[in-house]
Amino acid sequence: MSDTLTQVQPVKLTIKDFQSDQDVRWCPGCGDYSILAQMQRVFPEFGRPKEKIVAISGIGCSSRLPYYVDVYGIHGIHGRAPAIASGVKIANPELDVWVATGDGDGLSIGGNHMIHMLRRNLNIKVILFNNQIYGLTKGQFSPTSELGQVTKSTPYGVIDYPFVPVSLAMGASATFVARAMDRDPKHLQEMVRRAEKHHGSAFVEIYQNCSVFNDGAFFQYTEKETRDDNVVYLEHGKPLVFAKQTKGIRLNGFTPEAVSIADGKYSVNDLLVHNENDSTLAFILANMIHDPNLPRPMGVFVSLDRPSYEDQLDQQIAKMKSKKGVGDLQKLLDGEETWEIQ
Amino acid sequence: MSDTLTQVQPVKLTIKDFQSDQDVRWCPGCGDYSILAQMQRVFPEFGRPKEKIVAISGIGCSSRLPYYVDVYGIHGIHGRAPAIASGVKIANPELDVWVATGDGDGLSIGGNHMIHMLRRNLNIKVILFNNQIYGLTKGQFSPTSELGQVTKSTPYGVIDYPFVPVSLAMGASATFVARAMDRDPKHLQEMVRRAEKHHGSAFVEIYQNCSVFNDGAFFQYTEKETRDDNVVYLEHGKPLVFAKQTKGIRLNGFTPEAVSIADGKYSVNDLLVHNENDSTLAFILANMIHDPNLPRPMGVFVSLDRPSYEDQLDQQIAKMKSKKGVGDLQKLLDGEETWEIQ
Amino acid sequence: MERPIKTLDDVTIRFAGDSGDGMQLTGTQFTNTAAVLGNDLSTLPDYPAEIRAPAGTTYGVSGFQVRFGSRDILTPGDSCDVLVAMNPAALVTNVKILREGGTIIVNEDSFTDKNFKLANITSNPLDDDSLNRFQVYRIPISKMTASAIADMNLSPKFVEKSKNFFALGLMYWMYNRPLDVSVKFIEEKFGEKDAKVAEANLRVLKAGYNYGDTVEIFTTRYEVKPAKLPPGKYRNIMGNVATALGLVAAAKKAGLELFLGSYPITPASDILHELSKLKNFDVKTFQAEDEIAAICSAIGASYAGALGVTTTSGPGMALKTEAIGLAIILELPLVIVNVQRGGPSTGLPTKTEQADLLQAVVGRNGEAPLCVLAASSPADCFDAAYEAARLAIKYMTPVICLTDGYLGNGAEPWKVPNVNDLAEIPVTFAKDPETFQPYARDEKTLARPWAIPGTPGLTHRIGGLEKQHITGNICYEPDNHDFMIKLRAEKIERIVDDIPLQTIEGAPEGDLLVVSWGGTYGTIKVAVSEAREKGLSVSHAHVRYLNPFPKNLGEILYKFKAVLIPEINNGQLIKLIRAKYLVPAIGFNVIKGLPLRSEEVEEKIYEILGANHV
Amino acid sequence: MERPIKTLDDVTIRFAGDSGDGMQLTGTQFTNTAAVLGNDLSTLPDYPAEIRAPAGTTYGVSGFQVRFGSRDILTPGDSCDVLVAMNPAALVTNVKILREGGTIIVNEDSFTDKNFKLANITSNPLDDDSLNRFQVYRIPISKMTASAIADMNLSPKFVEKSKNFFALGLMYWMYNRPLDVSVKFIEEKFGEKDAKVAEANLRVLKAGYNYGDTVEIFTTRYEVKPAKLPPGKYRNIMGNVATALGLVAAAKKAGLELFLGSYPITPASDILHELSKLKNFDVKTFQAEDEIAAICSAIGASYAGALGVTTTSGPGMALKTEAIGLAIILELPLVIVNVQRGGPSTGLPTKTEQADLLQAVVGRNGEAPLCVLAASSPADCFDAAYEAARLAIKYMTPVICLTDGYLGNGAEPWKVPNVNDLAEIPVTFAKDPETFQPYARDEKTLARPWAIPGTPGLTHRIGGLEKQHITGNICYEPDNHDFMIKLRAEKIERIVDDIPLQTIEGAPEGDLLVVSWGGTYGTIKVAVSEAREKGLSVSHAHVRYLNPFPKNLGEILYKFKAVLIPEINNGQLIKLIRAKYLVPAIGFNVIKGLPLRSEEVEEKIYEILGANHV
Ligand SMILES: Cc1ncc(C[n+]2csc(CCOP(=O)(O)OP(=O)(O)O)c2C)c(N)n1
Ligand SMILES: Cc1ncc(C[n+]2csc(CCOP(=O)(O)OP(=O)(O)O)c2C)c(N)n1
Ligand code: SF4
Numbered sequence A, B: 001m002s003d004t005l006t007q008v009q010p011v012k013l014t015i016k017d018f019q020s021d022q023d024v025r026w027c028p029g030c031g032d033y034s035i036l037a038q039m040q041r042v043f044p045e046f047g048r049p050k051e052k053i054v055a056i057s058g059i060g061c062s063s064r065l066p067y068y069v070d071v072y073g074i075h076g077i078h079g080r081a082p083a084i085a086s087g088v089k090i091a092n093p094e095l096d097v098w099v100a101t102g103d104g105d106g107l108s109i110g111g112n113h114m115i116h117m118l119r120r121n122l123n124i125k126v127i128l129f130n131n132q133i134y135g136l137t138k139g140q141f142s143p144t145s146e147l148g149q150v151t152k153s154t155p156y157g158v159i160d161y162p163f164v165p166v167s168l169a170m171g172a173s174a175t176f177v178a179r180a181m182d183r184d185p186k187h188l189q190e191m192v193r194r195a196e197k198h199h200g201s202a203f204v205e206i207y208q209n210c211s212v213f214n215d216g217a218f219f220q221y222t223e224k225e226t227r228d229d230n231v232v233y234l235e236h237g238k239p240l241v242f243a244k245q246t247k248g249i250r251l252n253g254f255t256p257e258a259v260s261i262a263d264g265k266y267s268v269n270d271l272l273v274h275n276e277n278d279s280t281l282a283f284i285l286a287n288m289i290h291d292p293n294l295p296r297p298m299g300v301f302v303s304l305d306r307p308s309y310e311d312q313l314d315q316q317i318a319k320m321k322s323k324k325g326v327g328d329l330q331k332l333l334d335g336e337e338t339w340e341i342q
Numbered sequence C, D: 001m002e003r004p005i006k007t008l009d010d011v012t013i014r015f016a017g018d019s020g021d022g023m024q025l026t027g028t029q030f031t032n033t034a035a036v037l038g039n040d041l042s043t044l045p046d047y048p049a050e051i052r053a054p055a056g057t058t059y060g061v062s063g064f065q066v067r068f069g070s071r072d073i074l075t076p077g078d079s080c081d082v083l084v085a086m087n088p089a090a091l092v093t094n095v096k097i098l099r100e101g102g103t104i105i106v107n108e109d110s111f112t113d114k115n116f117k118l119a120n121i122t123s124n125p126l127d128d129d130s131l132n133r134f135q136v137y138r139i140p141i142s143k144m145t146a147s148a149i150a151d152m153n154l155s156p157k158f159v160e161k162s163k164n165f166f167a168l169g170l171m172y173w174m175y176n177r178p179l180d181v182s183v184k185f186i187e188e189k190f191g192e193k194d195a196k197v198a199e200a201n202l203r204v205l206k207a208g209y210n211y212g213d214t215v216e217i218f219t220t221r222y223e224v225k226p227a228k229l230p231p232g233k234y235r236n237i238m239g240n241v242a243t244a245l246g247l248v249a250a251a252k253k254a255g256l257e258l259f260l261g262s263y264p265i266t267p268a269s270d271i272l273h274e275l276s277k278l279k280n281f282d283v284k285t286f287q288a289e290d291e292i293a294a295i296c297s298a299i300g301a302s303y304a305g306a307l308g309v310t311t312t313s314g315p316g317m318a319l320k321t322e323a324i325g326l327a328i329i330l331e332l333p334l335v336i337v338n339v340q341r342g343g344p345s346t347g348l349p350t351k352t353e354q355a356d357l358l359q360a361v362v363g364r365n366g367e368a369p370l371c372v373l374a375a376s377s378p379a380d381c382f383d384a385a386y387e388a389a390r391l392a393i394k395y396m397t398p399v400i401c402l403t404d405g406y407l408g409n410g411a412e413p414w415k416v417p418n419v420n421d422l423a424e425i426p427v428t429f430a431k432d433p434e435t436f437q438p439y440a441r442d443e444k445t446l447a448r449p450w451a452i453p454g455t456p457g458l459t460h461r462i463g464g465l466e467k468q469h470i471t472g473n474i475c476y477e478p479d480n481h482d483f484m485i486k487l488r489a490e491k492i493e494r495i496v497d498d499i500p501l502q503t504i505e506g507a508p509e510g511d512l513l514v515v516s517w518g519g520t521y522g523t524i525k526v527a528v529s530e531a532r533e534k535g536l537s538v539s540h541a542h543v544r545y546l547n548p549f550p551k552n553l554g555e556i557l558y559k560f561k562a563v564l565i566p567e568i569n570n571g572q573l574i575k576l577i578r579a580k581y582l583v584p585a586i587g588f589n590v591i592k593g594l595p596l597r598s599e600e601v602e603e604k605i606y607e608i609l610g611a612n613h614v
């Protein structure tokens, strides 16, 4: 079912090709603009005709994304994008299917479809805009809002312990999990590229600033002044260093610690080396979120090989066709036993 | 809100007190009988009046459980037991709330409610009957069915990669996760006891034999002849030994290995020691399922301290009452600004 | 021993026993044999919601009723002629539907004190006067079964499990039927895995047959001649299988792949099971995590250019409500099959009902019109599903196809269509970037174009927000909204020009018109025919298209002095008809989880027409 | 400078600007001041689905219409007298509802080429003839704002954000209103956090006021005297707040804790926001993961002895369908509030509509009857919610309370009830183990007992399977099912004896009866009054109870020659009325996401009665 038959030459497109004729309607200063731009920037690199790409979303500010990318798309209903996308992908595995969703859409009402899609490993790419708030409905807390956060529906603070989206995806046996930020465009682009390359479900959480209802929620990670100290970039096979190479992460048992590698006690050799193929390590890195003294990891947490759902389905179909022959409708209707009445 | 005020003396009840007047209607040989019996056996130990206990379920063979236990109960709709239970518990935190669910009910249609309940850490106990099949609807695959399993809806074998319920619960930041088996009643009783003792959401997966549609799925773990070799019991602070103390589990990096401690190469001191308070370890143990050479862990994977949802809510209420005073309805209706018309 | 053979027009047998006794299999075997012999027939499986409730209890009783005849068989029968009861519980729960003078065959061995207790009876009904009105045969079925295979060294459990074949063999003897259909079945089903099991079951089957032949308690055998059905090729078919085949056939005729997104639920699951076997027909079945994902995946598949289908029953249908609204505003083809069951809520999951009609027609948020039609018999499920798919594709709309538990599980002979004779289902995908507009309209049908991903130059986005006429862009304009709501309604209304006029059985005017829909077709046809034979002026209109109604339905209604609408619900079609046509229709509503009985409908007809009973 | 002051009966002002321009706040401030001055009033917020679409675009325009008067104000006005337009987009999108000769006040500074382009216009409308029919005032609002706070060293962004206070001040001057309500507001809202911000906003507000006073372009000021409302204590209230208060009041009166399980959705979220503030009233709000969990948690809470409530809008209502069926068969009290919005599907999320009525009444699988009622004005949301809770508790049933986006977001003066005067809501929990049966019935209401966990001796289990009469045990008996379905229906029917008779405004018989429900009350009352004043024989019946209908509704309908049912849907109440009473009612259906206009209804009345227009 590869489309190399119909499409020998990779297509040359530019960012312009991926801009639709619809006006972008997000608030000024919204992080969604950057995410959209990075996707539009990276999509041409894939060398795929844009008609082979489908963007599916649910409901939320973030879920408006499909309108703005000039590919095929469905702006679905709240939380159901992974389910709609699954149908698209299974019906036509030749299509590149992207899901745009939010922390509410993808993890609250749509949490179940998300985890089931991940375990099935459908070759679908999820971009989850995490702004730790419900934007479109004007500021209620979401499943990633922080304890104590004051929102429209929690005037005295959130008491719901938040999900760690990366951990949840790991728990659901996801084969590709990454994290990026709206305000680090280069790295975000790279994560989009990596997601595209992965054969299977790719789950990319993006820290996204909601300038109206949760402004600055991620500024400690995203802003130039504080980013170095508070973010550690994950690179496969490389030690975890941050703070301009002055600090690093080492493991104490299963517990990650931030250590200085500038004062001589520890060197780079003592540090944890990232391994994208190790899901336990990914789980450890995901849980760094719980320790305020640790920087926030960005990058690919895990990337594993596992057959995709639609490949297996197509194999099953091919196998049954070769075993039983291509189905003959008349025979099927006749069934096993017929009789004639004259 | 503790009920010590109203209830000084613990109540003395027996197994009979927890048997309802309804005929039990499971198939002969079904593992559900044992689970029911162990719960009825352990409940009297809690010293709680049975009227303070509520059992909530969804739909499925397993979800019939509430009918058979003489406590308060709701046989709800498919997948929604955790949501119904949340309402019961929040409305009256004095009640002990138990959820009975199946691998389909609790992880397929009800997966979202399950993970959200776990992250909120409502003090609710979940008994998940995992028979790796849809029993009540006569034999379709479930989210825990194995790859390749032939069922009514997968005549050529399952291609959906299964959930590992324990991992999923870990990914959802559950505070208590355990596994037991229908055919090991003593251990199952112990897990029920442990769940009750935990203050917060407790998730107990039980391997349960469906004698009609998936007979023997767990026999390698549950049956006398093979159990010793294929099961390792987790005990806090103790090394992981199995096969009549002849083998154990050691960690190679993050990877568990089964080693002999009988042939002198390794001793008990080389083995992994269980620590219920370590969620990384729990994740590693959960993933042992993927290695067919490893025994299946049974017991408490993790038990963590975290405030329960309803405790925090009650605190918030108490705080607001002391801050604003107990609400005065007339004042509330009047609002901030009224005017009189004569 | 030769016995006199008496010829009968039709016979109704009910097999009843424990859920574990294999009554469904026994009934199906008897049915298949009757079908192959050319009888017309109709079946009614009737099983409990528990998989296999404890043996011997009344709530664990599973029944299978089959009516077969040499004349037109329209219903599985209001009452039965023969009751095969494998234990006391089966006897006590089923005897009330045995006709006066009917035959009871019991497994005498099961009439033990323990079983009386389980059946909630205090004494042996075989020994008191309670069965005086019937002909009772006490047969030691368990013992006979055991002795038939005594030398084979099989477990007592096996013996217990195969005794149904003894009963089946006996019935074959009694109704003078050949064993070969069941012999073949046993050989195929068990033969491959375990020759011994096959051998044992065959022996038991034959032992039952021979028992009738040998033992001198049955004085007569019966014969039911083939039915004079229209010429053609026939097969026996269950409603759910027919639905599955109708969907496959429609997809093939349309040149589309069939995609089923579904979630198991009784009594609809068999459609999923059937379709999941058809991988070599390019049928893709996706068992989703729930009904919402199921329908959403089907919507996605339709967008991608497949024929998206979702199948479910009551509670599952409720869950699909929101997504159906999405499909309506997206204007994508989608077939939604609802195999109705007893409600409300979980209700009576294994029983039949017709109480989801209003939900289908108007049960959504916002103005969300779609096309609704219903099947009228098990075999008709094929045509209904096929037609639903045809309309869905032609009008770019979701279509709800209603069947029910009785239709889905019931069976009857089906005249197999020739594939070439099936209605064409033309599909034109949009191709031209110059003229393409996502919400442009076909002048006649008002359908919008179907432009599938992969088509060069047609990238476009659709969604659940109100859309601008023609462009499909998001549009909050007040006038556009009013226009679009009315346009979507008009599109569904226009289907009226694509569907047959309402037909009527009986005179086109008169004292009473009985209007029915769905699975009650057979019952009501019988009731009306009987009443007409008795000289009453009564006709019958069975409405297949429930939204929109056929163009001439009003005219028909106005020609009768009274209108009666019997339904297995508390009055649903009647609401739609009264609202639309303002006729003072009368309802007849018996909601017992079972098909209506022709007799009770007949009585209602007499009551309305002031005629004398019988 | 003193200007002549002209007294007016009522005035409608529409504030319009970018979503970021604070028009909702401005409108609300003006409203609050009018309320405190004792005007009767009605408001219509009208905002886009985008939070803050790019500045200057037409789809980013947010509007707030307020009508205030010295006489009865029943609607926010079909057209407005004054349009305050903060930019060209606001002008072009709103000018069509300005009356001939009306006043336009524009922020002249925003009339730039860039903004013309964003508003899709090619030339400056202030410079061509297009506004000839209006009185246009071009005011450099941005500049004036900037200069008012020039010395304060605030960012240009701040200046932009506070210019709405200039417009507000100007309107206060024009309508001769005091500033103190808004002064207090500004001090409280900003004062605590940032005294400078408060100071700046106050300066701008006053600058606007003084501008009117000083600059010689306005020749007249207007005055609107207090309305002659019935004596009592009044406050201004929004519909969603009134709903929240109605629920709290009912719970308190019943002696129950209030439990709200909800999931945010426009335009219902404000009810959740309001209730989540009321922790010190023992109100527990649970923001669930979705609407299904929301209603299920409320069902659980009711079982545990709280008053379970769930609030939502269209798509969320659809998702609750299955669980509503459960609540019906469990027979637990439950209030379901649906703040209807434009559909189908996501539809027009911020606009109003009445298209969920049929869904409420019959949109479920199986026979699942419940009680449905609707609020008729923002303040009436209190009574409707209160009454819904009363009936839910008394009849042990879910009750659907329908409001809509217009009611929920709109505001009006509310005569605050005295808590002691509110209807009693007695609650008796079952206590007696000797007599307790889960599905025993109150003779009069047919309600089953409410037995809550914790009660000694009453352990029992309920569920979604059909249950046996009295015991509540699972029961698959055919006759029991029929009986229970009819019993549940009968219970809801009996509510008829508990609700007021249908009232009628106008003569009790005549040529035309206009029937309305829900949020169209005011509009239709105005239309009917106008027509009656013109001598036509027309009356008005506004139906609050939609299931069951009041006992005398049929009688009332039959007394009129014609019946007109205007609805903001494609004909829903009309279906129920035609089906039940067989009257040839005529529909009038304008579905624009906006309240109906009295004028168009009036015209329809003239059309039906063959009367001359005006
Ligand atoms: C069934 C349903 N429930 C609720 C809503 C209302 N709703 C729309 S978007 C949204 C949450 C959006 O949050 P998120 O996914 O985080 O997106 P964001 O706006 O923050 O990007 C909600 C609750 C809806 N549209 N449909
Ligand atoms: C909304 C809805 N969808 C589907 C069903 C049908 N159904 C009932 S139980 C069940 C699955 C049961 O599987 P599981 O939870 O594993 O329970 P088991 O019977 O195996 O104990 C399904 C699909 C239903 N009752 N309601
Ligand atoms: S509300 Fe927040 S997330 Fe939504 S568009 Fe505005 S800034 Fe972005």
Ligand code: SF4
Residues within 6 Å of the ligand: B025, B026, B027, B029, B030, B031, B032, B061, B062, B131, B135, B136, B209, B210, B211, B212, B213, C051, C052
């Ligand atoms: S079907 Fe399976 S799970 Fe259900 S009762 Fe029977 S044996 Fe148990």
Ligand SMILES: [Mg+2]
Residues within 6 Å of the ligand: A060, A102, A103, A104, A129, A130, A131, A132, A133, A134, A135, A142
């Ligand atoms: Mg968000």
Ligand SMILES: [Mg+2]
Residues within 6 Å of the ligand: B060, B102, B103, B104, B129, B130, B131, B132, B133, B134, B135, B142
């Ligand atoms: Mg199961």
